[in-house]
Amino acid sequence: MRENKRGAKRAFSAEDILGFAWNVSFFLLMLAVICFGNIQSGTNYYYYGVFFLFIGVTVAETLLDQNWYRHIYLPLQTIWYGLFLLLALLSSLWASSFDTTMLPLSRMVQIFALTFCLCQHIRNNNRLDDYLQILLAASLFLAVYLLARTPLSQWFSGFLGRGTGYNSNDIGLSMAISVIVSFYLAFVRGNRKYFALTVLSVFVVVLTSSRKAIFMSGMGVIMLVVFNFRARKYVLRVFTILAVTALVILLIFQVPQLYQVIGVRLETMVEYFMSDHDADYSISLRSFYVGIARSILHEHPFLGIGINNFSYYVRAFGSTLSYCHNNYWEIAADLGVVGLFVYYWFYLYLFIKLARQTLNGHKSALLFITLLVQFLVFEYGIVNYYKVQSHLVIAAAYCAAMINDRRASSREETS
Numbered sequence: 260m261r262e263n264k265r266g267a268k269r270a271f272s273a274e275d276i277l278g279f280a281w282n283v284s285f286f287l288l289m290l291a292v293i294c295f296g297n298i299q300s301g302t303n304y305y306y307y308g309v310f311f312l313f314i315g316v317t318v319a320e321t322l323l324d325q326n327w328y329r330h331i332y333l334p335l336q337t338i339w340y341g342l343f344l345l346l347a348l349l350s351s352l353w354a355s356s357f358d359t360t361m362l363p364l365s366r367m368v369q370i371f372a373l374t375f376c377l378c379q380h381i382r383n384n385n386r387l388d389d390y391l392q393i394l395l396a397a398s399l400f401l402a403v404y405l406l407a408r409t410p411l412s413q414w415f416s417g418f419l420g421r422g423t424g425y426n427s428n429d430i431g432l433s434m435a436i437s438v439i440v441s442f443y444l445a446f447v448r449g450n451r452k453y454f455a456l457t458v459l460s461v462f463v464v465v466l467t468s469s470r471k472a473i474f475m476s477g478m479g480v481i482m483l484v485v486f487n488f489r490a491r492k493y494v495l496r497v498f499t500i501l502a503v504t505a506l507v508i509l510l511i512f513q514v515p516q517l518y519q520v521i522g523v524r525l526e527t528m529v530e531y532f533m534s535d536h537d538a539d540y541s542i543s544l545r546s547f548y549v550g551i552a553r554s555i556l557h558e559h560p561f562l563g564i565g566i567n568n569f570s571y572y573v574r575a576f577g578s579t580l581s582y583c584h585n586n587y588w589e590i591a592a593d594l595g596v597v598g599l600f601v602y603y604w605f606y607l608y609l610f611i612k613l614a615r616q617t618l619n620g621h622k623s624a625l626l627f628i629t630l631l632v633q634f635l636v637f638e639y640g641i642v643n644y645y646k647v648q649s650h651l652v653i654a655a656a657y658c659a660a661m662i663n664d665r666r667a668s669s670r671e672e673t674s
Contacts, residue, residue: 277320281380282389284313288373289397292647293433294404296425310369317376334378336657339605340371340650346601347566350594354565355572363567363645370647374654381658387623390655391440395456398437402463405430415516419466428641431472433648434463436630439479443626447487465511465521470528471640473521475633477504482629489620545584545640548573552588556595563595586638602644606635609653612660621663627656 291306321331344367351360381387405420418427437460445453457480464472484500487493511517511525531542551573555564564572569583569592583589590598609631616624630652634643643649 274320274323277316277323280316281313281320282393284309284316285390286393286397288313289393289648289651290400292651293397293429294401296429310373314372314376317380321379331379334375334654334657334661335608336378336605336654337371337375340367340374343598343601343644344368344371346594346598350562350565350568350598353562354568356565356568359567359571360565366645366647370645370650373647374650377651377654378658381655382662384623384662387655387659387662391444395437395441395444395453398433398441398460399456401430401433402437402459405463414466415520417466417468417520419463419468427467428469428471429646431464431467431469432475432641432646434460434467435469435472435475435479435633436648436652438464438476439483439629439633440626442480443483443622443629447483447490447622447625461507465517468521468524470521470524471637473525475637477507478636479629479633480504482632483625486617486625486629548581548583549585549588552583552585552592555592556588559592559595561595562597563591563593566593569593582642584640584642586641586643589642590644605653606631609656609660610635612664613656616660616663619667621666623659624663627652627659631656 287309291309295305296303347367348364351357354360381390406414409419420427420430438457441453441456441460444450445457461476464476481500481504484496490496511522528542552569555569555572569589570581573581583592587599590602610628613624613628613631617628634649
């Protein structure tokens with residue numbers, strides 16, 4: 260039962276029930292994406308089940324609307340990713356290895372379907388808030404699950420999650436998003452209970468030993484403070500967050516356990532860029548792969564060698580099977596300058612729209628431009644074009660921008 264504005268109780272409607280079902284199905288989907296995704300492809304029956312559950316609930320929710328044929332629409336986000344998916348599929352015609360091009364396409368089709376459904380559902384701020392709450396609930400589950408499954412004696416051994424079969428960088432990305440969203444709700448929206456989740460998320464990020472995740476978390480928090488121009492005591496808040504950031508850095512280098520987990524990796528990174536290119540094998544290897552991608556782009560500048568064929572190219576020339584570890588150069592090598600344009604024009608479109616809305620005081624725009632900037636920066640170190648969680652965030656950013664546009668238009672009409 261729910262209470263209406265006058266306090267009278269009314270029965271739950273079919274719309275309420277389907278709304279609840281959508282939230283549950285999305286939570287289960289998020290767990291499948293960020294927590295239970297380490298099962299070999301083709302055997303992750305939990306993921307397949309919640310995938311179709313989420314699609315089915317979204318379709319039912321849409322069709323229940325008496326005017327569904329007026330409300331259903333083709334989002335620009337769907338058009339964008341659909342064009343990129345089509346280009347990836349067509350690249351099999353000129354690819355060196357047809358079989359290799361097929362490997363990421365299944366996941367890309369899933370992203371296309373999931374983000375379309377997300378855009379159909381998130382049409383107002385209440386549903387956008389529900390999305391954020393569910394994202395954080397799944398992140399909290401992931402943090403507790405990993406800490407519980409990892410013996411306490413191994414918490415500070417580095418690369419949390421590796422022992423449970425998860426990629427520590429993917430865990431770091433998930434928890435960095437949790438840091439930014441929880442801090443936004445606590446600091447910008449004033450719901451201070453979320454500071455506890457921010458602290459827990461930062462702790463897990465550090466334990467993953469992911470440099471990208473720690474920088475993404477720090478930059479995201481600083482952006483939320485610096486670009487929240489309308490906050491009371493703005494200057495004091497900026498200096499406070501800078502002081503807290505400095506304290507965290509100090510702790511990383513002064514507390515032996517933290518230094519062992521992430522401090523050493525930060526130190527070798529600085530040494531690599533300052534003087535010794537042999538100081539950090541991970542960065543050196545990534546630079547090697549970028550060099551190969553540059554050579555491929557020089558030889559195939561317009562359409563590349565076919566989606567996912569960077570890994571085939573590297574293997575064919577005697578190196579180990581690997582992707583480029585860089586979204587820009589992976590796409591450049593696989594799909595050329597055409598692929599770079601098809602993929603990144605939407606990022607630019609979203610950035611401009613969210614930047615304008617942030618200047619106009621839209622809080623949700625501040626959150627999502629912060630997340631988008633982190634993707635733009637750190638996609639130099641990760642391949643993101645087929646990561647489900649990242650594209651769910653991008654789709655939510657588009658939804659937030661459209662909601663803000665509609666609110667601005669309605670205010671102009673009533674003024």
